[in-house]
Amino acid sequence: MDQHDHEMEQKGCLCRIKNCAIELLSMEEDLETDDEESWDLVGRDLRLKATFLCIDLSRLIAFCQGEEHKKALTVVANKFFYSMDELGDAVESRSLPLTQVRYGDTADALREVVAVLGPSL
Known part of the structure; x- marks a missing residue:
């Protein structure tokens, strides 16, 4: 893959x-x-x-140039995926109050991911 292909893939992610x-x-x-x-x-x-977020965040992490940015994105992505798993479990349990709490946690974690991606988005 050449530089142009990497840039296009990053933009798609x-x-x-x-x-x-x-x-x-x-x-x-x-x-x-x-x-x-x-x-x-x-x-x-x-x-x-x-699924989409896991694949795309993994690709973006792999493309990260600076080690510090890569580490920051990895930390918030892992927190987000943990929250998504917890939300998925809550949905499976069919508990509306638990699902709403887990959704709030997931939304907060997603906002952190977006903040780290910052101007890229």
Whole structure:
């Protein structure tokens, strides 16, 4: 891969991260409905977003130039993925109060990721 290909891949990763972040941060009202169909839809949506974010953040971490930026992004990405796993478990448990708390934790962790990515987004 040449430099141009790397730049295009990075731009694609950043675009998907931005879109997933916007969608995830707007899911709060989706977590207010307590019926089987809603739980299933939210669970599938979270798994899909987590997959895209995992792949794209891993690629961006690999492309990081500065060691300090790479370390900072790795730390906040790991915190975010831990929160996503906890949110996924809460959705599986069908506990609305727990899901709402875990969603808040995940949203906060995602905001940290976005802050570290900063001007790139």
